[in-house]
Amino acid sequence: MTPPPAALEAVDLTRRYQLDGVSVEALRGVTLRIEQGEFAAIIGPSGSGKSTLMHLLGCLDRPSSGHLRVNGVEMSGLSDTELAELRNRTIGFVFQSFHLLARTSALENVALPLVYRGVGKAERRERARAALEAVGLGHRLDHRPSQMSGGEQQRVAIARALVGEPKVLLADEPTGNLDTRNGAEVMAMLDRLNSGSGVAIVLVTHEPDIAAHARRQIHVRDGLIELDTATSPPSTTRPTSPLQQSPRHSATEDHAPTPPPSPQPDPEPRLSGTSDRPTTPPSSPQPDPSPGVSETGDHVASPDPRDSGAGDRGVLPDPRDSGAGDRGVLPGSRGSGGGDRTGEEGR
Numbered sequence: 001m002t003p004p005p006a007a008l009e010a011v012d013l014t015r016r017y018q019l020d021g022v023s024v025e026a027l028r029g030v031t032l033r034i035e036q037g038e039f040a041a042i043i044g045p046s047g048s049g050k051s052t053l054m055h056l057l058g059c060l061d062r063p064s065s066g067h068l069r070v071n072g073v074e075m076s077g078l079s080d081t082e083l084a085e086l087r088n089r090t091i092g093f094v095f096q097s098f099h100l101l102a103r104t105s106a107l108e109n110v111a112l113p114l115v116y117r118g119v120g121k122a123e124r125r126e127r128a129r130a131a132l133e134a135v136g137l138g139h140r141l142d143h144r145p146s147q148m149s150g151g152e153q154q155r156v157a158i159a160r161a162l163v164g165e166p167k168v169l170l171a172d173e174p175t176g177n178l179d180t181r182n183g184a185e186v187m188a189m190l191d192r193l194n195s196g197s198g199v200a201i202v203l204v205t206h207e208p209d210i211a212a213h214a215r216r217q218i219h220v221r222d223g224l225i226e227l228d229t230a231t232s233p234p235s236t237t238r239p240t241s242p243l244q245q246s247p248r249h250s251a252t253e254d255h256a257p258t259p260p261p262s263p264q265p266d267p268e269p270r271l272s273g274t275s276d277r278p279t280t281p282p283s284s285p286q287p288d289p290s291p292g293v294s295e296t297g298d299h300v301a302s303p304d305p306r307d308s309g310a311g312d313r314g315v316l317p318d319p320r321d322s323g324a325g326d327r328g329v330l331p332g333s334r335g336s337g338g339g340d341r342t343g344e345e346g347r
């Protein structure tokens, strides 16, 4: 049987932003492979490129160069609509500031991603309830975010990220707005979910204590990986080159290095992801996860990753980057080409 593809496989990703005519090279060539079920922390100082990398890994943004395969699917060939579809089915996001709909119950917040998949209301509610129970909030289904602690709100956000059973959970500074106790609670929850459900977790943080929860630490500095404990023992401080970190690229990758015999448990070489490109399922009338209005008439925002990360760098390149929790995102406001990627160079 063919082994599952890597959850995420990035090859030489770069990302340049244009800001007031100045080019900012936020990522300078990141090669990284996240296996199914891994728990990895991306750690680095502010401005090192962590959020940029997370946005690329989460297909919220496209790289300036390089390749990314998500669960075996090469993203570069996908249209924005196909990319949104892939994201909706494969990746869950958790943000520092939760991004829950303020006037909407926990249950409805969690059910939201399933709306985009065309899941019927009864099933949505049932799955949302189960997801909330899985994060220990079965007794808070009808509470609104304002009626919950920060830790509980973040657990609601985690339930929302997981309700669609993604392969990967990307969490950008998920404890950044929490006190120590609530932060510990959220990390314990992520630990449990990772071991229990097998979802791969990539956690972005600047706090070593938080990064220590993960089994693998990927240190980013100045847009490059300087140390990856998956390929270097933690005692080794010598920075690794990006090429050393991902020995198992697709043989079809034109500039991928020749893979050495794999030292890792994956028994077979990568398959090219391009042949398993998904098509939009007929059951999903809205491939773009931005439906606009919920059942309750509350304006809704997709749990769109671009909603976060902007705050901590003081750049708001996208209207969806702030306050999305309440203002909502209109249908089709994404996926309209480059307009949603303000800040990138013209291409």
Ligand SMILES: Nc1ncnc2c1ncn2[C@@H]1O[C@H](COP(=O)(O)OP(=O)(O)O)[C@@H](O)[C@H]1O
Binding pocket: 017, 018, 019, 024, 025, 026, 044, 045, 046, 047, 048, 049, 050, 051, 052, 053, 309, 312, 313, 315, 317, 342, 343
């Ligand atoms: N949309 C943007 N436009 C211009 N520069 C950006 C944008 N996003 C990030 N940057 C710059 O890219 C670098 C990396 O930012 P970021 O990925 O947010 O770092 P981190 O998450 O590690 O704090 C920083 O120098 C930041 O100012």
Ligand SMILES: [Mg+2]
Binding pocket: 050, 051, 052, 309, 312
């Ligand atoms: Mg950041």
